[in-house]
Amino acid sequence: MSDVTEKTAEQLGNLKIDDSQEQQTATSTPSSATTENSSASLYVGDLDPSVSEALLYDIFSPIGSVSSIRVCRDAITKTSLGYAYVNFNDHEAGKKAIEKLNYTPIKGRLCRIMWSQRDPALRKKGSANIFIKNLHSDIDNKALYDTFSVFGNILSSKIATDETGKSKGFGFVHFEDDTAAKEAIDALNGMLLNGQEIFVGPHLSRKERDSQLEESKANFTNIYVKNINLETTDEEFTELFSKYGKVLSAALEKTEDGKLKGFGFVDFENHEDAAKAVEELNGSQFKDQELFVSRAQKKYERMQELKKQYEASRLEKMAKYQGVNLFIKNLDDSIDDEKLKEEFAPYGNITSVRVMRTENGKSRGFGFVCFSTPEEATKAITEKNQQIVAGKPLYVAIAQRKDVRRSQLAQQIQARNQMRYQQATAAAAAAAAGIPGQFMPPMFYGVMPPRGVPFNGPNPQQMNGVPPQQFRNAPVYGGMPPQGAFPRNGAAGNNHFYQQKRQALGEQLYKKVSAKNVDEEAAGKITGMILDLPPQDVVSLLENDELFDQHFKEASAAYQSFKQEQQQQQQQQQQPAAEQPAPQA
Secondary structure, three states: OOOOOHHHHHHHHHOOOOHHHHOOOOOOOOOOHHHHHOOEEEEEEOOOOOOOHHHHHHHHOOOOOEEEEEEEEOOOOOOEEEEEEEEEOOHHHHHHHHHHHOOOEEOOEEOEEEEOOOOHHHHOOOOOEEEEEOOOOOOOHHHHHHHHHHHOOEEEEEEEEOOOOOEEEEEEEEEOOHHHHHHHHHHHOOOEEOOEEOEEEEOOOHHHHHHHHHHHHHOOOEEEEEOOOOOOOHHHHHHHHHOOOOEEEEEEEEOOOOOEEEEEEEEEOOHHHHHHHHHHHOOOEEOOEEOEEEEOOOHHHHHHHHHHHHHHHHHHHHHHHOOOEEEEEOOOOOOOHHHHHHHHHHHOOEEEEEEEEOOOOOEEEEEEEEEOOHHHHHHHHHHHOOOEEOOEEOEEEEOOOHHHHHHHHHHHHHHHHHHHHHHHHHHHHHHHOOOOOOOOOOOOOOOOOOOOOOOOOOOHHHHOOOOHHHHOOOOOOOOOOOOOOOOOOOOHHHHHHHHHHHHHHHHHHHHHHHOOOOOHHHHHHHHHHHHOOOHHHHHHHHHOHHHHHHHHHHHHHHHHHHHHHHHHHHHHHHOOHHHOOOOOO
């Protein structure tokens, strides 16, 4: 796509967003006179972040008269959220734009164009929304759209994908008309698509699915049987269950060569017979093996139960090790499990100890020691934290789950941003009131000016004797030094020494973080979070790449989590409810 000409840019600059026009959407059938004469609003998604209004105008204006274009952006960073709205002056132009441009590449990405539906009643209209599963992995958004568009006007369609963009094997299509949805279900359900038989049916809300599940639980007829003797015949299996009622089908699952897998299914004619079979046969002996017999469950239900069991087990372990499991880092390579246990044995009864290692057996510089009581663990922290072992000061603390650590890091970012905002607000208020510049604690939230560039920060007296030169070219350090970092006597020389040491560590750390191919803002924030560690810990990170990678991943994950939450909150606050994009299935 060629660059936008000056004339095109000028035309785009003269466009104005008319709220009254933006509220109009194609809600009726294309054949109606009202729709033909109304404006058309299109949702354009899956866009590259660099796509601008000017580029979209250059692409869509040849189709028809464009009234406005808006790329939705983050309220603070102004970065694109990956979707936009293109409004035409007439419906026919919008229809042509979908026909000609849908799933065409824009800056290397296939765009997804749909009618913009801001009416909640239309977006939540379930009767025209269908669900498709067992899709071949090669079926993408375009193939799904092409397959179903022959039945009527599609409001939205999308293949569900994982984090890597790979298809999950199911998707959704939302038609404008109930009749079109019904015709698509009747025609395509059970059809072979890329060699796989697909299921097509009405999309059910979670509440409706849960209701159906509860109903199936209360009236089940299909049962699951496992731990079956591998010498069992089909006749013996059927006979075992037939005494409880009429059996519609009984099947022993087998391998390709005909050997039993040890489980099977039985389907009764009525629920009462199935329930009686479960009650009497579960735990009974059959051919010297104890049978397991229960109501047959769907995959979704089994996954939910496994998830609940895993969560219960996780919570049980958390309760068991709460306050007794210690995390130890900055370990010398010579420290193995036995030596680590010797170091901590004087403080209580150790139930487990482990030094974490790489695949080739090299120490990763950290490990865990678990005591039998919280009192023993507390005593070990008090005595061993910062103690020199094999030439290195140990860091000892209560072990925390990864999600807890990330949450704490995210909270640190949020607290710093809040402080930054409050300082900026106070400074603006003071300037507006004509009050002379007041002292603000230095907050290093961005790369400082390079050497030789005038420094506009506090004067040396305000910095407790530290000259501004010390802060030039300094990376984002994440705020003031931790509480207690400055000597209580306030000696300028000691403060100066601390700042010099902190700056030197920060610059080295910033280089390592920047080498991870992160943007300038992220590099600064991550550097600031890691630099909040005690200086000796930062030195350890600089010397041990694996330990650095661990802290970098945690800080990066916390930063990304915080950014996503911030973007969602800002998007909800900045964008009126009527302008929220229609939820794409």
